[in-house]
Amino acid sequence: MAGWRSTVSGIVNSRAKVAAVVGAVLLIAGAALRPVEAAMRKAEARAGMPGRTRRLSAIVGQGTSMAVLGGFRALVADWLWLKTYLAWAACDLPATQAMLRLVTIVDERPLGFWLNGARIIAYDMTEWRLRSAGREGAVPAAVRRRILEEQAGMALRYLEDARSYHPERAAVCVEMANIHLNSRGDPATAARWYRQAAELPDAPYYAARIYAELLKHLGRSREAYAWLRRLHPTLPPDVEAAGSRIVLGRIRNLERTLEIPENERYVAPEVDVETRRPQKID
């Protein structure tokens, strides 16, 4: 009996000792590696994740939250985007609206979700509502105006959210400008957003040109002229999308319209034959 007891006690003690050593080493290693982990977490800027999780759990249940947190965030967002597509194809306004929100709560990083979402809210949903309000041409102008305004407002709020995640992306500002221009018929505000887009590092060349065109449309031709004069020397002459020749043509047109004296007219910078870039002018 005593021999049996001592054997059992020996095994238990040995296993307990091994477990204790393993636990202690893991704790020491974990503590030593914590600063490395903290530095990487800081770099990842995961602040706000607990809040995101609570929101997610409340909306989609814990299964989806677990999948998102378990490293399948992008995949879950893609799957939700496909569900959004199904709702959109069925012209199901409430479902599409809810899914668009959900997709960007799950993963706010892909710009495509925001931009396409805003277009759906501003344009497609407007059409759906107008269709359900009556036959084409039968919807009173006031109702039509109200629907356009409501949907545009909703899309703009959606894009404001996008801007809080992507403050440096010109595409968001361009989309806001488009909605102000196309849905709200407000060229002054649209111009402001095009200018904001044009001043961001990844701005498309056309944003600056549209800004000038809108200034002209608003009767602010002098501002448009000054803007284009500043813009032209920055445009690479060999990039078709930059539209350097188009901008120069518009400058000349404005000079004629505004009757700018010959000696005050814009002098285009000489193009360096080797670099094909405009030479710097003072």
Added chain:
Amino acid sequence: MNRVAFSPARVRWIAGNTFREAVRQRLLLLLIMVAATMTGGALFFSDFHFGSSELKFVTDVGFGALAFFGAILSIVSSAQFFFDEIERRTVLTVLAKPVWRAEFVLGKLGGVLLLLLVFCGLVTALLAGLLWWRETGLMKAHPGTFETGRVVAYAGVAWCGLVQWLKLSVLAALTLLVASYARSSLLAIMAGFVALVIGQLQYLARDFYGMMDSSLARGGVWLGGLLFPNFQLFDVADRVGAGETLSAGLIGGLAAYALAYMSVYGGLAVYCFRHREL
């Protein structure tokens, strides 16, 4: 007690044997299934991308498959190949020869890491090939969208495959540690999956419990968090899918973090196995 010196050559031999055993156990079948799923997914999304980037969908699906199947492969193979030797008593034959227990454990770990490397390499290569093929097709169909050339960062895809391998390697080492102490493969496999979930979600628990009033609970969670690696750090695939680039500093940091944990888990697995009754 050991009359022969520790031999890396014997570690390599055991690793090679483990890898061959894995290949014989229908690993290729699993790879083909993953590949077929990805190919089918890519073709499906070519009709359903709905304005968003189709290439992003393909990337997300590919890395999702890599993470999911890779975790299963990592945990099951680590536990299974270890316990196979014990249950079939072949471990006694091996250890009767001049082979250190440390060589046996490290050889097993090496074999599983090689297996995971091949798995990650093949899936990543397949994913890159699919992306290239679809991107070429899209470039022909919509040349205006690709004015500046290809949009997929293939180097980022490759780095991402490597980071996934690092994560799966840490998981394999952790499972092997449990296997070296546990009495059954089922326990080791279950513990591996639990460790994966804890490692994936522990940072969240720390964030939540950090706000608690009870210092005892806070301390408990803090201590518990030290026992497991933070797997969330390795989730860089969705960043690549979203068009972000991975910095060299981040990849280097992750490699150092993974290597440190692999060393600790590997060392402890050797320690446990040396104290184990066979």
